[in-house]
Amino acid sequence: xxxxxxxxxxxxxxxxxxxxxxxxxxxxxxxxxxxxxxxxxxxxxxxxxxxxxxxxxxxxxxxxxxxxxxxxxxxxxxxxxxxxxxxxxxxxxxxxxxxxxxxxxxxxxxxxxxxxxxxxxxxxxxxxxxxxxxxxxxxxxxxxxxxxxxxxxxxxxxxxxxxxxxxxxxxxxxxxxxxxxxxxxxxxxxxxxxxxxxxxxxxxxxxxxxxxxxxxxxxxxxxxxxxxxxxxxxxxxxxxxxxxxxxxxxxxxxxxxxxxxxxxxxxxxxxxxxxxxxxxxxxxxxxxxxxxxxxxxxxxxx
Amino acid sequence: xxxxxxxxxxxxxxxxxxxxxxxxxxxxxxxxxxxxxxxxxxxxxxxxxxxxxxxxxxxxxxxxxxxxxxxxxxxxxxxxxxxxxxxxxxxxxxxxxxxxxxxxxxxxxxxxxxxxxxxxxxxxxxxxxxxxxxxxxxxxxxxxxxxxxxxxxxxxxxxxxxxxxxxxxxxxxxxxxxxxxxxxxxxxxxxxxxxxxxxxxxxxxxxxxxxxxxxxxxxxxxxxxxxxxxxxxxxxxxxxxxxxxxxxxxxxxxxxxxxxxxxxxxxxxxxxxxxxxxxxxxxxxxxxxxxxxxxxxxxxxxxxxxxxxxxxxxxxxx
Numbered sequence: 001x002x003x004x005x006x007x008x009x010x011x012x013x014x015x016x017x018x019x020x021x022x023x024x025x026x027x028x029x030x031x032x033x034x035x036x037x038x039x040x041x042x043x044x045x046x047x048x049x050x051x052x053x054x055x056x057x058x059x060x061x062x063x064x065x066x067x068x069x070x071x072x073x074x075x076x077x078x079x080x081x082x083x084x085x086x087x088x089x090x091x092x093x094x095x096x097x098x099x100x101x102x103x104x105x106x107x108x109x110x111x112x113x114x115x116x117x118x119x120x121x122x123x124x125x126x127x128x129x130x131x132x133x134x135x136x137x138x139x140x141x142x143x144x145x146x147x148x149x150x151x152x153x154x155x156x157x158x159x160x161x162x163x164x165x166x167x168x169x170x171x172x173x174x175x176x177x178x179x180x181x182x183x184x185x186x187x188x189x190x191x192x193x194x195x196x197x198x199x200x201x202x203x204x205x206x207x208x209x210x211x212x213x214x215x216x217x218x219x220x221x222x223x224x225x226x227x228x229x230x231x232x233x234x235x236x237x238x239x240x241x242x243x244x245x246x247x248x249x250x251x252x253x254x255x256x257x258x259x260x261x262x263x264x265x266x267x268x269x270x271x272x273x274x275x276x277x278x279x280x281x282x283x284x285x286x287x288x289x290x291x292x293x294x295x296x297x298x299x300x301x302x
Numbered sequence: 303x304x305x306x307x308x309x310x311x312x313x314x315x316x317x318x319x320x321x322x323x324x325x326x327x328x329x330x331x332x333x334x335x336x337x338x339x340x341x342x343x344x345x346x347x348x349x350x351x352x353x354x355x356x357x358x359x360x361x362x363x364x365x366x367x368x369x370x371x372x373x374x375x376x377x378x379x380x381x382x383x384x385x386x387x388x389x390x391x392x393x394x395x396x397x398x399x400x401x402x403x404x405x406x407x408x409x410x411x412x413x414x415x416x417x418x419x420x421x422x423x424x425x426x427x428x429x430x431x432x433x434x435x436x437x438x439x440x441x442x443x444x445x446x447x448x449x450x451x452x453x454x455x456x457x458x459x460x461x462x463x464x465x466x467x468x469x470x471x472x473x474x475x476x477x478x479x480x481x482x483x484x485x486x487x488x489x490x491x492x493x494x495x496x497x498x499x500x501x502x503x504x505x506x507x508x509x510x511x512x513x514x515x516x517x518x519x520x521x522x523x524x525x526x527x528x529x530x531x532x533x534x535x536x537x538x539x540x541x542x543x544x545x546x547x548x549x550x551x552x553x554x555x556x557x558x559x560x561x562x563x564x565x566x567x568x569x570x571x572x573x574x575x576x577x578x579x580x581x582x583x584x585x586x587x588x589x590x591x592x593x594x595x596x597x598x599x600x601x602x603x604x605x606x607x608x609x610x611x612x613x614x615x616x617x618x619x620x
Contacts, residue, residue: 102493142603143596146558147576151328151592154580231449235562238451238579258455258566262468265459272452279447 023183030292035290043281047274051097060088062095063246074266081266084256087277090267093274096248101278103163103249104230110166112221113230120214122176123183124206130180139174145170149232155243160243163236179214186213186226216293223286227279234275250275306611314604326371329589330363337363341583383590393590396575401594404571406483407491407560412553414495415502422499422535423506424594427541430511436597438503445500450559454493469567489567494556501552502545508597510541544613550606554599 020125031038050057065085074081080089102167122133141149152166186192187210195209237251238258245252250271337346337357347355358364362373379385409602422442426435462468469489513519514537522532546573568574572591579587 002489078314135316135320138317139324141554142317142600143324144320144554144558144599146561147592147595150324150561150576150580151588154588155328226449234449235451235558238449238562239565240581254452254455258451262462263459265463268452268455268459272449272455275452276444276448280443280603283447284443 030288034288034291035131037285037291040281040284041288042129045283047097047101047125047160047278050094054094054098058088058091060070060091062087062091062248067222067297073264074298080270081149081264083253083267087206087272089270091186091251092248093250093270096250096253096271096276097278098161099243099247099249100233100251103167103233104226104278104282107167108171108222108225108229110164111171112175112218112225114168115172115177116214116218118172119176119179119181120183120206123180124187124202124210126184133176133180135172137176140173145228146232146235150239150241152161153236158242158244163233163242164235167232170232171225171229174225175218175221178217182214182217183210203209207273220286220290220293223282223289227282227286230275230278230282250278303612307469307608310604310611312527314600318597318600321600322375322593323371325589325592325596326374329585330367330370345592378593384586386584386587393587395585397590397594400570400572400575403487403569403574404560404564405489407494407564407569407571408556408558410487410496411492411494411556411560414491419499419502420506423503424538425509426503426507427510427514428533435507439507442500442504445496449498449562450493451562451566453496454489455487457493458567461538469569481532486569490560490563490569490571493563493566494560497559498552498556501555502549504619505545505548509544510537513537513541517541533595543610546606546610546613550603553602557595557599571599578593587594 001080006130027038065084065087069082072082080093083089083092118133123132148170149166152169153162156166162212191204193211195205202208233242234251234254237249237253238255240255242252242255243249245256253271254268254275257263257271337354340561346354352620355364362370365373381394385391386393386396389471422438426438429435436545460468469485519532519537522536527536560571561576563569564571565577571596576595578584579591
């Protein structure tokens with residue numbers, strides 16, 4: 001590792017290429033081991049690419065209304081049809097993915113991240129801090145996630161950042177619970193005892209000896225929770241508590257479609273299809289990761 | 303047993319108090335103008351200082367937070383949830399009326415979940431890696447990912463285009479017009495039930511799969527017992543324990559999901575009332591309904607814990 005780092009100064013490109021190659025090789029092994037998870041990881045990459053490259057890949061403008069073609073059904077000109085303002089739905093879905101995936105990813109990183117730190121400290125320190133933390137988490141988990149996010153959005157008002165805060169808040173307890181359990185069990189291992197006996201401080205032991213052990217479960221937690229976060233964001237958008245129009249999100253597009261007593265099928269079908277694809281992708285990729293990262297399965301990976 | 307139930311009830315009390323404090327804090331104490339929750343920003347700008355002060359006093363917002371909380375909590379204990387800020391009618395009565403429909407949906411969905419999910423889980427576990435198991439696991443993965451409100455909308459669409467039928471959007475209780483009531487609750491209950499069935503099936507499969515490898519099952523088999531006796535007498539009771547524990551978590555998921563599913567069907571239940579309240583900025587309505595949902599969630603988890611200890615004596619004694 002150290003020697004590889006040294007080369008970055010003289011030839012960073014070679015180093016980068018080595019990293020890419022190493023990961024591509026391990027991904028090939030991973031794909032052979034669990035083809036389903038690998039397929040859905042490629043799907044995640046596809047959705048992320050689609051969102052990042054939205055201005056380039058989308059056929060039309062997501063905002064400018066065109067009243068000459070209001071609620072047209074799918075055709076060769078508009079593959080997914082057009083909405084109430086004559087905007088191309090395929091374009092709106094591509095742009096909607098930007099918001100939905102961004103919010104899903106960031107809110108989970110923040111929520112599970114803060115929760116994991118909390119769980120790490122709580123599990124390692126134990127005692128009163130742990131006891132009070134456990135009670136607080138119980139209270140936090142006593143309100144169903146979507147409803148907690150709903151009242152937070154109701155109070156905070158709709159914007160990208162309040163959405164992230166609201167969804168992150170609902171993920172806090174899940175991160176803390178899992179990582180606390182890991183931290184508790186790692187605390188008892190011999191090597192942590194060894195580190196402590198050499199006089200390492202609490203923080204040093206926690207950050208350099210316990211925390212690395214929590215990385216694998218953290219990765220799995222993040223991946224599986226992104227699916228849930230996308231669902232919460234879509235639900236909030238659907239009931240009108242998400243980002244305000246005209247910014248498209250998959251949930252709010254469904255909400256607009258449902259405001260008709262007799263909704264147009266293409267306005268219902270396509271946004272929901274993309275929510276399902278995204279949630280499926282993160283759920284199954286997460287399950288695959290869990291399989292691979294579980295130390296009990298490690299022997300067969302090599 | 304009674305002792306355990308009593309102890310468990312005592313532990314739940316701080317949680318219940320904590321939940322009311324959390325809801326109160328979220329609804330009242332977040333930074334910013336407290337009036338902004340009740341009114342549009344444009345309305346607030348038009349108010350004179352006296353109007354502002356008058357409104358703050360009317361809503362009780364000028365008193366210390368602690369006092370506001372205690373008043374609210376005291377009223378809840380008396381069963382008084384206040385009146386709707388907008389409509390002026392009693393919140394407790396509205397919750398009772400709409401809650402009845404949501405409760406029906408919830409109970410029906412749990413029935414559907416177990417009736418569908420358990421047999422599928424059992425069959426999958428008995429023939430692992432068969433074609434049927436493969437199809438079942440594909441379906442469970444799919445139904446765990448599909449947003450309930452989307453499935454609901456698709457069903458409504460199918461009904462409209464296939465049969466020219468729209469689920470009723472008027473309200474009716476079970477005791478008023480059972481047939482109309484059934485039409486209202488059937489759709490949401492089915493959608494909600496399918497997601498839970500997927501969960502039950504998956505849990506039952508993995509749990510039974512483990513139990514089938516236990517020594518006591520092998521013993522039962524080597525004694526020459528019939529497969530059905532092994533399954534229902536020896537394996538299933540032990541395999542169901544984790545399924546029951548997780549059904550509490552599942553319910554939290556379902557409670558949240560039911561809000562959006564009711565919206566998709568236009569069901570006049572508690573979830574729709576919550577959404578309407580949030581859109582109309584009906585502060586006390588939202589606060590009360592969120593409290594009801596949380597209390598139901600805490601209550602169900604309590605029941606799950608107690609039934610769990612009833613089935614598994616190890617919990618009681620430890």
